[in-house]
Amino acid sequence: MAGLTLGILLVCLLNAAFMVSVNAQNTGSASTVALWHLDDVKPSGDYMATYDSAGCNDGLFGGDPVPVLVAGQFEKAVSFNGLNAIYVPVSFWVGFPPSAQPVYVPVSPSLDVQKEIKMDAWINVQEFTNATYNNVIVKCTRTDATWQNTTRIVGLAIRGAGTPEDGVSVPQGSLSGFLLTDAGVFNEIVTEQPVIPLNQWLHVTFTRTVDGMHLYVNGYEQAVKAIHGVQNPVGNIMNGTEIWMGHDAKVTLDEVSISDLAPNLEVSEAAIDIGPNLLIAIIVVSVVFAVAWLLRRALQLMVFRSKTLTGD
Secondary structure (H helix, E strand, C coil), X not given: CHHHHHHHHHHHHHHHHHHHHHHCCCCCCCEEEEEECCCCCEEECCEEEECECCCCCCEEEECCCCCEEEECCCCEEEECCCCCEEEEECEEEECCCCCCCCEEEEXXXXXXXXXXXXXXXXXXXXXXXXXXXXXXXXXXXXXXXCHHHEEEEEEEEEECCCCCECCECCCCCCEEEEEEECCCCEEEEEECCCCCCCCCCEEEEEEEXXXXXXXXXXXXXXXXXXXXXXXXXXXCECCCCEEEECCCCEEEEEEEEEEECCCCCCCCHHHHCCCHHHHHHHHHHHHHHHHHHHHHHHHHHHHHHHCCCCCC
């Protein structure tokens, strides 16, 4: 199993390096970096996993009981009960001594979209939970191996009936989009009124573009207000260590995706030409990442196993 996992990871990393070169020759259009159809669940070590059709960003099922496959908007979908979730690693926290700062080993660097992003999904909400954020998809970062020190970075959520943050009360059923910039400022927009009905399939989207953050329901842009920070923040989106889908939500999700709306194309011709030396470098780096990933996977999965999926 370890050899198979290592081989798969090497293929993913080499494929990612190749796609960087290919994308550098493209026109600069939006790029889907992850797409979870949520139609299939297959074993992955000690866990069940759902696969990313756009890359190698597979998600692990967690909670007790774990999320289940149900009829979806398109074929199958995944239903969450408010106490379970799907977990996707982005990078692993590694506390190698004597380093005073944590070291992060990238696993899915394509998920660290830094400038313009789109996150969207088909959702069917069964009930608003008491959590402040009923998460559709959220990228977080942790500063150590405990869940308590995890910070939300960017995401799309439905506001529940949880405790207001910073004295700001938002009606349940409002749609929320948020991001944390590299200046350390958290920015959040919410719809001006509740827009999420129960027991109905809807397509929801959050974007951050050059003209700010936007929310859409069934393709129609919604009137929003900024309740934290501003609607058009400056700076890059912070990187993260993991993604969670369905966390704290009683919802069925289908066709969840993340897109980079402004892929970086400033790659020189020399970088595009994968010669022998660059190929060797890619292989060496891939092996280093793979070994580190295998060494740290046990720790990361221990954190995943022990985390109690309760409200933020």
